[in-house]
Amino acid sequence: xxxxxxxxxxxxxxxxxxxxxxxxxxxxxxxxxxxxxxxxxxxxxxxxxxxxxxxxxxxxxxxxxxxxxxxxxxxxxxxxxxxxxxxxxxxxxxxxxxxxxxxxxxxxxxxxxxxxxxxxxxxxxxxxxxxxxxxxxxxxxxxxxxxxxxxxxxxxxxxxxxxxxxxxxxxxxxxxxxxxxxxxxxxxxxxxxxxxxxxxxxxxxxxxxxxxxxxxxxxxxxxxxxxxxxxxxxxxxxxxxxxxxxxxxxxxxxxxxxxxxxxxxxxxxxxxxxxxxxxxxxxxxxxxxxxxxxxxxxxxxxxxxxxxxxxxxxxxxxxxxxxxxxxxxxxxxxxxxxxxxxxxxxxxxxxxxxxxxxxxxxxxxxxxxxxxxxxxx
Amino acid sequence: xxxxxxxxxxxxxxxxxxxxxxxxxxxxxxxxxxxxxxxxxxxxxxxxxxxxxxxxxxxxxxxxxxxxxxxxxxxxxxxxxxxxxxxxxxxxxxxxxxxxxxxxxxxxxxxxxxxxxxxxxxxxxxxxxxxxxxxxxxxxxxxxxxxxxxxxxxxxxxxxxxxxxxxxxxxxxxxxxxxxxxxxxxxxxxxxxxxxxxxxxxxxxxxxxxxxxxxxxxxxxxxxxxxxxxxxxxxxxxxxxxxxxxxxxxxxxxxxxxxxxxxxxxxxxxxxxxxxxxxxxxxxxxxxxxxxxxxxxxxxxxxxxxxxxxxxxxxxxxxxxxxxxxxxxxxxxxxxxxxxxxxxxxxxxxxxxxxxxxxxxxxxxxxxxxxxxxxxxxxxxxxxxxxxxxxxxxxxxxxxxxxxxxxxxxxxxxxxxxxxxxxxxxxxxxxxxxxxxxxxxxxxxxxxxxxxxxxxxxxxxxxxxxxxxxxxxxxxxxxxxxxxxxxxxxxxxxxxxxxxxxxxxxxxxxxxxxxxxxxxxxxxxxxxxxxxxxxxxxxxxxxxxxxxxxxxxxxxxxxxxxxxxxxxxxxxxxxxxxxxxxxxxxxxxxxxxxxxxxxxxxxxxxxxxxxxxxxxxxxxxx
Numbered sequence: 001x002x003x004x005x006x007x008x009x010x011x012x013x014x015x016x017x018x019x020x021x022x023x024x025x026x027x028x029x030x031x032x033x034x035x036x037x038x039x040x041x042x043x044x045x046x047x048x049x050x051x052x053x054x055x056x057x058x059x060x061x062x063x064x065x066x067x068x069x070x071x072x073x074x075x076x077x078x079x080x081x082x083x084x085x086x087x088x089x090x091x092x093x094x095x096x097x098x099x100x101x102x103x104x105x106x107x108x109x110x111x112x113x114x115x116x117x118x119x120x121x122x123x124x125x126x127x128x129x130x131x132x133x134x135x136x137x138x139x140x141x142x143x144x145x146x147x148x149x150x151x152x153x154x155x156x157x158x159x160x161x162x163x164x165x166x167x168x169x170x171x172x173x174x175x176x177x178x179x180x181x182x183x184x185x186x187x188x189x190x191x192x193x194x195x196x197x198x199x200x201x202x203x204x205x206x207x208x209x210x211x212x213x214x215x216x217x218x219x220x221x222x223x224x225x226x227x228x229x230x231x232x233x234x235x236x237x238x239x240x241x242x243x244x245x246x247x248x249x250x251x252x253x254x255x256x257x258x259x260x261x262x263x264x265x266x267x268x269x270x271x272x273x274x275x276x277x278x279x280x281x282x283x284x285x286x287x288x289x290x291x292x293x294x295x296x297x298x299x300x301x302x303x304x305x306x307x308x309x310x311x312x313x314x315x316x317x318x319x320x321x322x323x324x325x326x327x328x329x330x331x332x333x334x335x336x337x338x339x340x341x342x343x344x345x346x347x348x349x350x351x352x353x354x355x356x357x358x359x360x361x362x363x364x365x366x367x368x369x370x371x372x373x374x375x376x377x
Numbered sequence: 378x379x380x381x382x383x384x385x386x387x388x389x390x391x392x393x394x395x396x397x398x399x400x401x402x403x404x405x406x407x408x409x410x411x412x413x414x415x416x417x418x419x420x421x422x423x424x425x426x427x428x429x430x431x432x433x434x435x436x437x438x439x440x441x442x443x444x445x446x447x448x449x450x451x452x453x454x455x456x457x458x459x460x461x462x463x464x465x466x467x468x469x470x471x472x473x474x475x476x477x478x479x480x481x482x483x484x485x486x487x488x489x490x491x492x493x494x495x496x497x498x499x500x501x502x503x504x505x506x507x508x509x510x511x512x513x514x515x516x517x518x519x520x521x522x523x524x525x526x527x528x529x530x531x532x533x534x535x536x537x538x539x540x541x542x543x544x545x546x547x548x549x550x551x552x553x554x555x556x557x558x559x560x561x562x563x564x565x566x567x568x569x570x571x572x573x574x575x576x577x578x579x580x581x582x583x584x585x586x587x588x589x590x591x592x593x594x595x596x597x598x599x600x601x602x603x604x605x606x607x608x609x610x611x612x613x614x615x616x617x618x619x620x621x622x623x624x625x626x627x628x629x630x631x632x633x634x635x636x637x638x639x640x641x642x643x644x645x646x647x648x649x650x651x652x653x654x655x656x657x658x659x660x661x662x663x664x665x666x667x668x669x670x671x672x673x674x675x676x677x678x679x680x681x682x683x684x685x686x687x688x689x690x691x692x693x694x695x696x697x698x699x700x701x702x703x704x705x706x707x708x709x710x711x712x713x714x715x716x717x718x719x720x721x722x723x724x725x726x727x728x729x730x731x732x733x734x735x736x737x738x739x740x741x742x743x744x745x746x747x748x749x750x751x752x753x754x755x756x757x758x759x760x761x762x763x764x765x766x767x768x769x770x771x772x773x774x775x776x777x778x779x780x781x782x783x784x785x786x787x788x789x790x791x792x793x794x795x796x797x798x799x800x801x802x803x804x805x806x807x808x809x810x811x812x813x814x815x816x817x818x819x820x821x822x823x824x825x826x827x828x829x830x831x832x833x834x835x836x837x838x839x840x841x842x843x844x845x846x847x848x849x850x851x852x853x854x855x856x857x858x859x860x861x862x863x864x865x866x867x868x869x870x871x872x873x874x875x876x877x878x879x880x881x882x883x884x885x886x887x888x889x890x891x892x893x894x895x896x897x898x899x900x901x902x903x904x905x906x907x908x909x910x911x912x913x914x915x916x917x918x919x920x921x922x923x924x925x926x927x928x929x930x931x932x933x934x935x936x937x938x939x940x941x942x943x944x945x946x947x948x949x950x951x952x953x954x955x956x957x958x959x960x961x962x963x964x965x966x967x968x969x970x971x972x973x974x975x976x977x978x979x980x981x982x983x984x985x986x987x988x989x990x991x992x993x994x995x996x997x998x999x
Contacts, residue, residue: 143390186397235438245419245427266470283420287413294409301402305395310387313394317401324405328412335415 025074025370027303033296034347034362038063040289041348047255048269048276049350055269059350066359073363077371078312081364085129085136089156092129095122096163123172124357126160128364130176131322134183135314143310144188153184171329171341179322186317187310224339236272237336239265244278244286244335251282269350271342274334290331293346297324300362303369312368319361326358430612437600439508442574443593444539444863446620448553448583450629451657451858456549457584459539462672463515465523466508469500471532478530479511485526486519488512495673508536510576513672541577543667548632551692552659552794552856553625554582555667557674571595577671581692583623583856585795590860593620619863626655626858634986635660638979643967644946645693647839647854648983651952651961654843654852656792658962658983659836661693696798698832699965702921703760703972704950705781705827707845707890710753712780713768714886721889724750727763733770733818740766740822743922757893758900760920762826769825774816777824778804783879784841785851792836792854793872800837803830828924839963842950846917846958848887849879891917895955905977908951908984911992916984917958918951920972944968949976953984960987 021028042056042063049055099122134153138145145153157180165173185194209217243257243265251257257279268276278286300320307313323346330345332338344351346358419427448457465486472478479493488511496511511533515523520535527534541556543549556577559567563578572578573595579585596617601610635646635658648658663685669678682690691697713719729747730739742748742762748755756764769777781787787802801807803824805816823829836854844851859868881887894917898909909916923946947969952961962983969975985992 142386143393182401186394186401188393188397238438241419242427242430244416245423246430247420248424248428249421278416278420283416286416286420290409290413294406297405298402301398304398310390310394313391313398317394317398321401321405324409328408331412335412335419337412337415 022370024071025366026071027299027366027369030296030299030303030362030366030369033292033299034359037292037296037347040292043254044273044277044280044348045269045350047257047280048273051255055350062351062355066356069356070359070363070366073360074366074370076367078309078315078364078368081132081315081367082136082139082311085133088125089129089133092122092125093160093163096126096160098122100163100166121353123160123164123167123169123176124353126164127172127176127179127357128361130157130160131179131183131315131318132364134180135311135318138183138187139309139311139314144190145184150184150189150193153180157181157184169342171343174329174341175322175326175343178325179318182318182321182325183314186314236266236340240272240275240334241336243275247279247282247286249283251278251280251285254280256280271330271344271349272334273349274331274345277348278334290327293324293327297321300365303365306372307368308372316365316368319365323358323361438597439600440574441596441598441614441617442538443595443617444619445541445556445577445593446587446591446860446863447622448591449622449624450627450632451625451655452629453624454545454629456543456545456553456625456627456629458542458544460542461537462513462540463520463535464513464538465511465515465533466536467496467511467533468508469532475500478533482511482530482533485522486512486515491676508574513538513540513576538576541671545629546668547664547666548629548636549582549627550664550667551661551694552582552627552632552656553667554584554794555580555670556584557670558672573597580670581796582794583625586793587623587857587860591620591623593863594618621860621862623857624859624861624868625856626650626653626657627659627856628657628987631658631983631986632660634658634982635979636662636664638982639966642969642975643687643693644969645697645835645965646962646979646983647694647835648960648962648987649839649843649854651843651846651850651852651958654855655858656836656839656854656856657960657987659694659794659856661691661695661697663687663689665689692796693965693967694835695792695794696796697834697965698798698800699835699946699948699967700829700831700923701786701827701833701838702923702946702948703762703827704838704919704921704948704963705786705825705831705833706757706760706765707894707919708781708784708786708841709765709768709772709777709825710757710893711845711881711886711890712772712777713753714883714889715881716772716776716780718771719753719768721754722752724752725756725764725767727751727761729763731763731766731822733822736819738819740819753889754893754896755902757890757919758896758903760897760904765825766822769821770818772821772825774803774805774821774824777821778802784844785837786831786833786841788837790834790836790840790854792840793856797836798834800834801830801832827921835963835965838948838950838965839961842952842963843958843961844879845887845890846952846961848884848891849881851877851879891955894919898951904973905949908977908981912953912984912990914954915956916951916953917955918949918977918980920977921948921950922946922970922972923948925968944970947972947975949973949980951977951980951984953988960984 018028021031042059045059046052046056133156137153137156138149141149157177161173161177161180164176209220212220246252247257257276265272265275274286277289281288297320300316300323304313304316304320307316326343326346329338329341329343330349333340333343344354347355445459447455447459450456465482467475467478469475479488479496482488483493492512496509499509515535523530523535543553543555557580558576559572559578567578571592571594575592575595579588579591584591594617596615598614599612601612631648635648639646639660639662643662645662646658646660647656649656665682714721727742727744727748727750729745730741732739740762743760748759748761748763751759751761751764753764755761772780781802787800789797789799803820808814808816808830820829824831827833840854843854853872855872857871859870861868895915897903897920898905898916898918900906904920905918908918925943925945945968947964947966949964949972950962952958960983962980964976964979964983966975966979984990
């Protein structure tokens, strides 16, 4: 592919889409996957939102902004990202502290920062800043990671995750922590440590349980099994399982889902949109959608494997896997596998800020892939 | 990058990371497979189940609010019950255009602007898939009118609900209190889950204090609804648990006698069983109809209650602060005995006034020409001020304050009803702290006869009298006697633990003071001679008259010419039988004139009612 690009140079051809994409630093397979996913998302949103074209237009505007962000990020050389990793992280952290002190409360949690013109969530900056920083930090020295670097990384990951969990926004805190931990994993911390850590968690849980008060235990149980609480958290899950189950193998058909259209399913255009998909397109549609997610992330992992520096590899790998974690946390919640934490279905749910961050992340992947230096192997 | 690390083996690193990338990819595929297996389970194996729940039927979950516990008096007479009413409710999520629907509804049912504003308010606090009340207490005609037009209003329906009702009307307005709509502040402090479908919460009195046990536990049911959201069939339900019933110590008959015998006077009556601390009567007049508050009082009714100069919403029994006047004297006398300042037989001469050594200001006795030689018994029986000026002066304010403190003067009694006031038992420290002034010796004298800074609540007065009657056994006043879980027979007794006991150096001191209080009622010169007439036991009591405003020295007090609002408050405390007390009563009649004329006859009526005596009403002594 790269050789062809080199050999293309002297020729002057009137129209070559591949060349235009390369000039714009975009990756064709990834772009194709994303456009497909976004198309499916808009279609589902049209159905879930009660065929409200206004909703679709608002989502399209956000999408335009997000695509713009992707395009801009794709132009930035990975080395510049590495150089500014600490600054970006520090900036994000300051904003997080600011939001804790002065933030606007929306829906009972302090997440928003009002800058007059725009309101945004600083946690979105941190979502990218953490994997960039950890990748840059670990790539400074030879891999695998030393114990000291590992501990320092854990602190760097834990600090913003803690601040966000305090807002409180547990879902985002989990995603941010996992994006950092994935970098650590890719950087080759030894299996002994990973298994030891998982073992310690498994052993620690019963001990913690033993020391908890009754009311704390009850809260944990409701968190783990929301169906015990049918009027609160459980209401969503019960309705969402009915919607999914009634979809069957091939679904009720687009715009035909009864549960979503009779308004039994709460938050059906945002966090619970996967249930609408499963109801209207059945197992076949839901599985295809999951495969599409896997393909997109797969392309990301391929880009990571082809990257030319450890920093790029780690960052691209983390962004791709975190994308899947995102999907899993949402779909796991909607299907009743995981506890309810408010995480949207990436690139499909209605809502703006996370879409910008996600596509900016894919912009990083594209930048990594298209800025490779052509050198002899 | 430092040169030491230029030896980074790029190839090895790439292999390491790529290996990990592969592992991550495999784990991801595994995890997604689990999700797909879950989908297969839900959509293929459980398809029939969920399909029947969803496709042909529409499943909805609604809360089943618990029934609030009932409240009975000690005889089992119902004081607070729940009666069915119909209310108009909306599930906002199921309504396309809330504004338009409201507009149509107001044409049909004549909703007022206030109804709509209240509804908008509630709308903000509820989730979109919960019912929100538009209007409560629909008449039957309105129910019929809406039912005929129901098809026009998807998402709006009539709900039968139980709401609180107080069949005894005004009688228990202050003691039992009332429930009202849950407000914003209360919403923060309750478990909202537990109040789904519940509209009311205890606001005052017993209803507030015992909210957690009266409320019960919410249940829910899964119901099948048709396309408009109307319920067709119930699929499963978890029933709610009704709140506990409460049985009060209050006796409706005593309550009624107390309320009626105050006639048109403002005031308060508290009766207690000194052996248990049980509050038998708790009346504050004027009162109000608690039923007004249950489904939201209209602002006009509320303004009327709030702005009335008689302050009917004010619970005088627990919050009204009155100078105790001469009802404080038995306690001061006990202080004198206990601290060794006087004996039962030490005498003081009353010429009709008292002067402090080195001053010429005359502190007057209520009897202008004086009582003559007085021992303690005479002084209490005839309420001689001079005797107590002298005693208070000898005791000094510090010792007096300390001793009265033991009986709970200046402290909340701990009665099981919220917002009690603590009254005031003045001291040197209090005056320094609150007014930044020194204590004057003259103020000690005034304190000794229960005037001046002293402020006592009626419940405090009853509580202190009860402690005196029990010769030092102190019980916290308790309005609620027992509770009973719904559907059970056993009662759980509430709070009758002995709280404190006041030991005296010589138990004879108690008897001396009690004797002097018996003399008040049964003695030839007692200030309340008529109270004990014809009773089969001895009654101990003490009259009191609290000045509403000061009368200058040498000025004559002429009740006739004073406006009624400036009349003295009449007070009376009593217990019976004197030797083995079973009943304590404290009466405060605002602007009632003198304790013996107005307050004491009320206490007599209460004693007659409590012991079931058959006696004629005595003529008030003129």
